Amino acid sequence: MKEFSNEAAKQRIITLAILGALLFTIIGFILGWIWMEVRYPMLREPAFRNFTVSYNTIMDKYLNGAKSEELINGASQGMLASLGDPYSRYLIKEQGSAYTQGYEGEFSGVGITLQEADGKFIVASITEGAPAERGGVHAGDEIVGVNGISIKGKAYNDIITILRGDVGTKVKLTLHRGGEAKPVEVELTREAIAVHTVSSEMLSGGIGHVTISKFGEKTDDEFKTEVEKLQKEGMTKLLLDLRSNPGGLLQSTIQIANMLVPKDKAILEVVYKNNSKTITYRSKQDKPWTIPIVVLVNGQSASASEVLTAALKESAGATVVGEKTFGKGIVQTFQQFKDKSVLSLTEAQWKTPGGTWIHKQGVTPDVKVALPAYANLSQLPFGTELKTGSYGENVKTLQLMLQELGYTPVGDTGLFDERTADALSRFQKDEKLADTGKFNDMTGYRILELLSDKLKEEDTQLHKGIEILNSK
Known part of the structure; x- marks a missing residue:
């Protein structure tokens, strides 16, 4: 009888222990879930289940495969975009780094100012004393490759991001230079480049x-x-x-x-x-x-x-x-x-x-005080090609620009006719550009440079400011 009693007590203790452990597990799970909901309130949202199911379905079944990090970053971007506020946004990795560097007193790079023209990336200017200058990069060089990879078809901001990086790291540029039969390759070490505002x-x-x-x-x-x-x-x-x-x-x-x-x-x-x-x-x-x-x-x-x-x-x-x-x-x-x-x-x-x-x-x-009317002319979008037969607002803008620079007649407003082509051809000859009679990015850049120089001479706002100060 005593032996039976001890065995029964032992079983009761084991049963109570199991029940106690199970109870603590349940309580712990409930408390953990409550803590998770407090810390991450989106878990309480019914739509979060849709997100979870969508994420899992994409990871399991999407034909071309998907990367978890890219899905989550995309969701973060979408979340900010849903606010409808152009100033609230989520910038991923290098984009975020470029964003913060834009406000810092310096950034890590090679000292190149890049210009996109006719689908090409041209070195517009070089920071004095920067790695690019010391490495032999010239203004006017076309960058055709970075780190041995062609950049054809890349976006402008992507190229800027690639050129930047941590101080001390290297980047190899492949350059096309006028007069050189073969591409020129230079390897540059990124440095801190001062930003002057x-x-x-x-x-x-x-x-x-x-x-x-x-x-x-x-x-x-x-x-x-x-x-x-x-x-x-x-x-x-x-x-x-x-x-x-x-x-x-x-x-x-x-x-x-x-x-x-x-x-x-x-x-x-x-x-x-x-x-x-x-x-x-x-x-x-x-x-x-x-x-x-x-x-x-x-x-x-x-x-x-x-x-x-x-x-x-x-x-x-x-x-x-x-x-x-x-x-x-x-x-x-x-x-x-x-x-x-x-x-x-x-x-x-x-x-x-x-x-x-x-x-x-x-x-x-x-x-x-308003500036002269030509100061409000919009820059024609990169990649714009205008030629005989073209028509529309871009043609009208080009005609007004040529007219301001003294190249007339420019033809019927908004229609690129033979007179427009002739005016543009004369401009290209005078500025030693390829004389095609067609508008391209390089022609557009030169037009803007000359209009900018003209505005410096005819800056009505600056002149009024000087006049007011001289009267004080």
């Missing part, structure tokens, strides 16, 4: 003309350097050129505002989702700025350039000249992941010191 020149009458192309990591340092140089040269008035500046980093913009806006005056106010947080930035100016300022803007001045324009106009008494700005009054933050991919997301909106929301409205100049 500020330039300056001294104009007559003590006017310092400072141009900011965008707001990067070191733009405020560059601005301070250029201003100090101009002051040593006798600058008594500042002409700040923000035309076609697409914006950039808010921090460097605020640092420049700290130099030009009186101490404690408002620069901007940033308001986050559902008014959960509001940040007001005020000037921390160390030394009073006493030099009169005129700011030049146009319809492509956007984001951070609008921040600075509005702050100078409303808090520093600057005169704004030109055209209404683009109207980007929202703020993106971005985070970069371990694989260099980037999530850029719109998280806030901002208003001017006077409390104005400028999104889709822009900053209105104090003195409205």
Whole structure:
């Protein structure tokens, strides 16, 4: 009897242990699932089941096979695209790296500015002292291969991404050079290439003309350097050129505002989702700025350039000249992941010191001045080929460009006829281009260069800014 009792007790203990373990497993599973749903709320969404089934079906049954990483990255891109916000996006690996490098004070590369023309990738210019210059690359060279692989049919941005890479890594270029029977091959080692976003020149009458192309990591340092140089040269008035500046980093913009806006005056106010947080930035100016300022803007001045324009106009008494700005009054933050991919997301909106929301409205100049009409002519798309018999808006644009450069008659508006071909042929001969009487990328580039030179002489906005400063 005693022996039976011990055996029964033993069985009960084993049974209880199994039940206890099973209970703990169930509780652990439930808690784990709850934790997963808290940490990853998308698991609660019915549509997530569709995503999971779709993913598994593709991986198991897709005829051509699929890579898990590419599917997930594609889903991330689609998720951001579904917001309908062009400023919120997911950039994969090298695209993300190129995005962040665009704001840094330097990037890793070989020092080549590339130009796409007629399906070819031409070296437009070379950074002085950079690996490309030391390695024997010439302006005008055509890049036909990278690391032994033809780049025919590749997209422009893809080539830029390939040319960049980690400092110290090598890249081999195959070049086609005019006058050389065989391709030229060079191997270059990537280096840190400085990015300059500020330039300056001294104009007559003590006017310092400072141009900011965008707001990067070191733009405020560059601005301070250029201003100090101009002051040593006798600058008594500042002409700040923000035309076609697409914006950039808010921090460097605020640092420049700290130099030009009186101490404690408002620069901007940033308001986050559902008014959960509001940040007001005020000037921390160390030394009073006493030099009169005129700011030049146009319809492509956007984001951070609008921040600075509005702050100078409303808090520093600057005169704004030109055209209404683009109207980007929202703020993106971005985070970069371990694989260099980037999530850029719109998280806030901002208003001017006077409390104005400028999104889709822009900053209105104090003195409205338009550029000559030809300045608004759009660049003809890469790969555009126009010849006798062509017609449409692209032909009309080409005719207006030729007319501005003095090549007339150009024929009936919008129709590429014999007169258009003759005008274009005369232009090509004068500029020592292939005389085909047909429009191609190389011809287009040269037309734009000459129109740009012409605009420098006929820059009505710049001239008005100088006139206003000279009256102060």
